[in-house]
Amino acid sequence: MEEEAKEQQIARKKVAVLPWMRSPVDVSSFENCPLTQLPFLNPRLEAALCNSGIDSLFPVQVAVWQETMGPGSFERDLCVNSPTGSGKTLAYALPIVQTLSSRSVKCLRALVVLPTRDLALQVRDVFATIAPAVGLSVGLAVGQSSISEEISMLIERPKLEAGICYDPHHHPIELQSAVDILVATPGRLIDHINNTKGFTLEHLRFLVVDETDRLLRESYQSWLPMVLQCTNSTVDAFFSNPSTFGSLKTVRRIGVERGFKNKAYPRLMKMVLSATLTQDPTKLSQLQLHHPLFLTTGHIRYKLPEHLHSFKLICEQQMKPLYLVSLLKNLQGEKCIVFTSSVESTHRLCTLLKFFGDLGIKIKEYSGHQHQTLRSKTLRAFREGGVQVVVSSDAMTRGMDVEGVRNVINYDKPPYIKTYIHRAGRTARAGNSGRCFTLLHQDEVKQFKKLLKKADIDSCPVHTLPSDSIESLRSTYDAALEKLKENVEMEAFKKRKLGFKSSSKMKKR
């Protein structure tokens, strides 16, 4: 949050935009392109895309394809700023898979880094729909399974003849990557870099930093400098520090051509993407971009999906739960995500909603305070339709792609336009329409209008609810509030007891 405030400050002070950001490629000048008309597309990839229901590419995908497969392909790093749900994942996945499809030796050549495990799983699934069609394998390093299980998926061990046993001291085994493409979260990635034998980034040709602004905001044990350092092996480094594992080498020569002077070649191509890409030069400099090309949609910095409709509901602070319940009832079980300002209020609101009795809607909490297994279970149920409403705080939902989410509800006003964009962007994806409702009290209306203006939104009509639908909930609300109070006290007591138990255990040790 502090970082977002800093960004806003930068914007207010009109800090100079980096020169390469001043002349972007405008994604909105591209149109959808049928796969049959896409130049150079590998027919096996075309078939795989068709099998997964994709018969044309979206504008951002066409733009990235042109910049990667066209003349001068992959000679520049790409920075993509394109609305939520516009298809950024396939925009980078397709050119990477197509380029690697001609590889003859398997080694880790593409790394995609994402901030959360659920997002990484989502992106892995996109790669998994196309990569096998051209014989490429995709791995995941997110800490979903034990580290040893993960290592066995990522590192190939030579198959031994029955009865033959290798002594690793006498017969150094050549360890090789079992995957061509790896989708990872920073924490697990660092673990593998530091500890996994045979795991190397020296052959990497593509580095994708998805949700860039979020990943740059959090340093995660300096994952980015470490990754960049691991890929910086040049001719000199190669001779002085030969790779321990495997006979396969990627020698990056120092470039002498114009524009590549002192740059290693074949070079590592970077693609960084977000719906709200940072313009902060200090942050962008961490990526060490090479002649970056900026792709953005239209002339305004923040753009919302075309078919997203924004509404506001004005009510007093203490009436918000009633308005929310009435709205949820009105939406008649359509898939919804309700956003609050913190994990604590997410938990409280979700508990309160459960005390409202049977609303005929299955509601679940989804927050960073929960165990990953529980969060993944909720997400699965939400995707499958067993859960219709998810209550969440911001951190967990960036990039989340759940089919059929028709509505987003801001129970708490988003503090920044970036927050509004990422929350609202969970609906109206892939050209579909969606609605974003924001609950406000009167004092917040003016501020909210100013906030929307930053994304060029002038119209945000008031959404009204039938007054009797709210009145009829009052008595249930009072009872639910009482139950919530008891529940909060009980949870606080349990926490204290747990804290006491673990501190006495520590003392005994």
Ligand SMILES: Nc1ncnc2c1ncn2[C@@H]1O[C@H](COP(=O)(O)OP(=O)(O)OP(=O)(O)O)[C@@H](O)[C@H]1O
């Ligand atoms: N060419 C296409 N045709 C049809 N559907 C597509 C196409 N490309 C992507 N999609 C679908 O569009 C949805 C949004 O794609 P994706 O998650 O990549 O968006 P995004 O731009 O990364 O959004 P966010 O900024 O929120 O992360 C996904 O459900 C995806 O399956």
